[in-house]
Amino acid sequence: MLNLVLFGPPGAGKGTQSSLLMQKYNLIHLSTGDILRSEIAAGTKLGLEAKTLMDRGDLVPDEVVIGMISSKLDNNLTANGFIFDGFPRTTAQATALDILLKEKGTSISSMLSLKVADDELIRRLLERGKNSGRADDKNEGIIANRINEYNNKTAPLKEFYSSQNKLYEIEGLGSVEDIAQKLNSVIDNL
Ligand code: B4P
Numbered sequence: 278m279l280n281l282v283l284f285g286p287p288g289a290g291k292g293t294q295s296s297l298l299m300q301k302y303n304l305i306h307l308s309t310g311d312i313l314r315s316e317i318a319a320g321t322k323l324g325l326e327a328k329t330l331m332d333r334g335d336l337v338p339d340e341v342v343i344g345m346i347s348s349k350l351d352n353n354l355t356a357n358g359f360i361f362d363g364f365p366r367t368t369a370q371a372t373a374l375d376i377l378l379k380e381k382g383t384s385i386s387s388m389l390s391l392k393v394a395d396d397e398l399i400r401r402l403l404e405r406g407k408n409s410g411r412a413d414d415k416n417e418g419i420i421a422n423r424i425n426e427y428n429n430k431t432a433p434l435k436e437f438y439s440s441q442n443k444l445y446e447i448e449g450l451g452s453v454e455d456i457a458q459k460l461n462s463v464i465d466n467l
Contacts, residue, residue, distance in 0.1 A: 278356070278357065278358040278359075278383040278386075279302055279304060279357060279358035279386050279464070279467075280358050280359050280361070280378065280383060280384065280385050280386050281298065281304070281358070281359070281360050281361065281385075281386060281387060281388075281389060281464070282361045282364075282365070282385055282387070282388040282389070282438070283295055283298070283360055283361065283362050283389050283391070284388050284389060284390040284391065284434070284435070285390055285391035285392070285393065285449060286393065286395075286398055286423075286424055286427045286428075286431075286432075287398060287402060287420070287423040287424065287427060288393065288397075288398035288399075288401040288402040288405075288420075289391040289392075289393045289398065289449050290391050290393070290449050290453070290456060291308075291362045291363055291391065292308060292310070292311075292362060292363075293453055294391070294453070294456060294457060294460060295308065295360050295362040297453075297457045298360055298457075298460065298464075299360055301461065302357070302358070302464065303357045304356070304357055304358045304359055304360050305349075305353050305356045305357075305358070305359050305360070306359075306360050306362060307346060307349050307359055307360065307361055307362065307364065308362040308363050308364075309337075309342045309345060309346065309362075309363050309364040309366075310362075310363045311362075312345050312349070313327045313331060313337060313342075313345075314331075314411075317331075323341065326341075327341065331412075331413055332412040332413060332419075333413075333419065333422065334413050334419040334420065334421075334422035334423040334426065335422070335426060336366055336367070336426055336430060339367055339369045339370055339373070342364060342366075342370060343369075343370060343373045343374075343377075346361075346364055346374065346377070347377055350377055350378075350381065354381065358386070361374070361385075365434060366427075366430065366431045366434075367430050367431065367434075368433065368434065368437060371434050371437050371438075385438070385441075385443060386443070386467055387438075387443045387444075387445055387463070387464075387467055388434075388435070388438040388443050388444050388445065389445050389447060389460055389463060389464075390435055390444060390445065390446045390447065391447055391448075391449030391456070392446055392447065392448055392449050392450075393449040393450055394450070395424055397450060398420070398424060399417060399420050399421075399424075402414045402420050402423075403415075403417065403420070445463045447459050447460060447463065
């Protein structure tokens with residue numbers, strides 16, 4: 278199985294690049310952000326609880342997202358592999374993911390980490406916020422909180438995967454096509 282963690286701060290291009298990678302390598306795309314937004318749209322109890330946190334730019338509790346990923350893995354046991362987009366975001370999530378994959382006889386192949394400067398992240402997210410309808414893309418203060426959550430709780434995961442020799446850092450500034458090519462060349466050489 279080819280199991281990729283697509284990593285980076287909010288607005289780095291994870292969702293954008295995931296759509297391309299999933300087609301090219303025939304992988305299942307698992308975005309915890311998308312799954313949470315579909316729970317909100319469906320008006321479930323989980324969605325209602327998550328909405329308050331997401332609208333503020335805070336992370337949703339680990340047990341919620343780990344449970345969501347676990348059931349998605351169980352439903353796709355014969356897949357070629359997975360792209361994990363926006364997951365894991367904490368050390369507890371990364372540890373749980375390693376255990377879940379081990380139970381299924383597989384593991385993370387690599388973490389592809391997109392590097393983009395904060396001012397460009399803010400610009401992209403405010404731009405998306407003009408049409409996305411996402412409360413967390415509309416306000417610079419909330420975007421700053423998301424970047425803060427990333428720096429405090431998520432960025433340390435680079436060390437988690439680096440210690441397993443699985444970290445690849447990729448420049449995330451440039452055209453979507455150029456960045457896709459850089460990602461493809463890393464994956465093709467795994
Ligand atoms: P996500 O849905 O993961 O939101 P994101 O990080 O903002 O999206 P992404 O990074 O994929 O956006 P992209 O760069 O593609 O999370 C939202 C919230 O859900 C979190 O704040 C949290 O509350 C919660 N959550 C999700 N997962 C969680 C977890 N595991 N644990 C706890 N809480 C969790 O795109 C950004 C914009 O940039 C787009 O408009 C795109 O068109 C543009 N763009 C992309 N590439 C570009 C390029 N090369 N040049 C110019 N623009 C580009």
